[in-house]
Amino acid sequence: MPSLSKFLADNRGLSEKEADWLQHLIGDWNLLSDLLRADLVLWIQEEEGALAVAHCRPATGSTVYYEDPVGSLSDDGVEGTEVTRLLAGGEPHHRPTAIEREGRTATGLLIPVRKNGRTLAVLAAEHPDDDSRTSHSETQKRRLGGRLLRMLETGAFPIEGAPIPPRRGAPRVGDGVVELDEAGVVRWISPNAISAFHRFGIEGDMEGITLAELSTEVLQSRSPVDESLPLVLMGRAAWRSDMQARGGTLSLRAVPLTDRDGRTGAVILVRDVTELRRRERELITKDATIREVHHRVKNNLQTVAALLRMQSRRMKTDEAREALAEAMRRVSTIALVHESLLQGSQEAVHFDEVIDRCLRLAVDAASATVHRAGTPRLADAQVEVRTRKTGRVGSIRAEEATPLALVVTELATNAVEHGLSETGGTLTIHSERTGSHLLISIEDDGRGMGAAKPTGLGTNIALTLVQGQLGGTLTWDSLDDGGTRAMVEVYLDPLTI
Structure with a gap:
């Protein structure tokens, strides 16, 4: 249809x-x-x-x-x-x-x-x-x-240009209805609306009395009042506003009634949103707390990476320095995920941004013999490595972002160190996502791996993360025109925000 x-x-x-x-x-x-x-x-x-x-x-x-x-x-x-x-x-x-x-x-x-x-x-x-x-x-x-x-x-309804903000808890007819005359006096009020105002603290018969006058008597003097509230209570503007008193919150919506001679009254919809607003405040507090935790974790991880960098400078053997450099890179990758969580939802990570940064990190930290395209060449012996990203991953759950980021970084680093460190070339990451199915390929156009099977600590880490934590598969194959491709295939859990 x-x-x-x-x-x-x-x-x-x-x-x-x-x-x-x-x-x-x-x-x-x-x-x-x-x-x-x-x-x-x-x-x-x-x-x-x-x-x-x-x-x-x-x-x-x-x-x-x-x-x-x-x-x-x-x-x-x-x-x-x-x-x-x-x-x-x-x-x-x-x-x-x-x-x-x-x-x-x-x-x-x-x-x-x-x-x-x-x-x-x-x-x-x-x-x-x-x-x-x-x-x-x-x-x-x-x-x-x-x-x-x-x-x-x-042509007077719907009301043109009515700035009704998209806030949750919009009142409907079944929640409560109040009819006002042109002066803001209550002409009729539904039983549900009476109950809502009684819980709010307004007692007695409301008909024949100005709604704004009734509400002013119970408003909290120390709480900030929405500047649009008087217009809503008088029915003068098509607006929505919240009113707080005695620990309760009412959501009000005004719909002015007009004829050819002008405004003749208003319909006020009212809903008790006390519990809804309380939960929203709790979520705001929880969100701020979670963001602060991610911020501190990120800072702590960056501190650990800095300590590893300082320690590597004191090492006397190349093997020890390389081991500490690899550990520093892995810690930095985890810090990237927490930094992404700071910028978006606490439940989801926009993984395409993480891939961009993983690419730069992998090339910059992979080998002293290469330099990333667009950066200064530090030595004449350095070769240039270009990076390219195609496709989209989208948002994924935070629990899956950390292992997947580590896998991408490890595979990209291996591609630079073993495939492009001598010849240079292009490192490509292609992502293809259909629903929960995700396929990521990391390709280089270097010398290729031949008949040798990938080994080493980075390879073992990537295999363990893909098979153990992500429940997917990791395979390698040689490209026809030279180079190597690593394929990561996983099925992501549904994302609920």
Whole structure:
């Protein structure tokens, strides 16, 4: 099934701004659906007829559609004819009509979606018939939903440019609804909203009193107050804000109600987000603690590497100096992973950046007979080694990043020391990832390994890490045009952040 964006992009009768307006409507029409307790279907005009391009089910009531109507064309019946008439610019009747959906009776209402006086689409609001008595709360919500439908008809809803920040805990109709008049006085409040405000510390009857006045009495004087809170409490701006008092937190969203004469009131959605905000604060504290741990580990590892470097300078034999240099390089590689964790999520490492740094580390520390392309030549006998990276690994779990970084560094170092130290050439790392499957090849265009099997401490370390910690395979083969390729194949664990 094509997406709404695809439907709108293929429609020649809508400009880019008009398509964006319909996208804005779809992003906020759950408010309408929940207030009306009705399914919403958006119809646009196509060459073949009226086409349903979006559908929303209410969270506060039952649906009339078991099958998604998106992608279907309107029929030739009375309802389809009315949709076509409205799409052509006709005026709505504003009368609910009896309809049938999948063998059940329902009530439908058709409203044109207009912007700048032009009809862009038609919104069908449909709810199942219910023999039970409608409660006072449900009647009030449907009345408020009807006011928003009239705003939709005149192009006043959704509210253009409403800066609603994308913060978790957005209140919905089922959490609590308050209706304000143009002066900010409470005209009606739902039972769930009353419970939320009572837990917040506001007691007694709230109707007939200014919501801002009620809230000011319980606000914490020492806590910072969002500058947008007064606008939200008065219903003057389409905004979201949090209000804190007595250890609790309420999330508020204001939707001003307007007609042709101006603002006539507002709908305030309210949700108790005390527990959610507490958990967010704990996560922020935990994140800061973990970052500090990674920072200290990185510093400690760099200190160890510096100590090894100092000790290697005191060694009198080349063998001892090389052994300490290898240990220093491995410690530095682990430090790279912790530094990457500092810059991103504490659960994931962007491994492509680690590969870049491993390449530089491997070439710079591999042998005194080589120098990296773009760096000064220290001796006439040095050969030049170029590095190249292709493909992407993406983000991987921190537990897998450390052994994989060590493996890449060891294999890259071996390629330089044994394949390129005499002739120079190009060291290439190619990554290929499909889902959890990861394949990394380290290639050099040097003299090749021939029939000899790779041995040594670095090779043993790489094999142990790949087979033991990563549960993968490590193989070597000779390239046809000279050189050696090492292949690492592993299956990564799912990344959850």
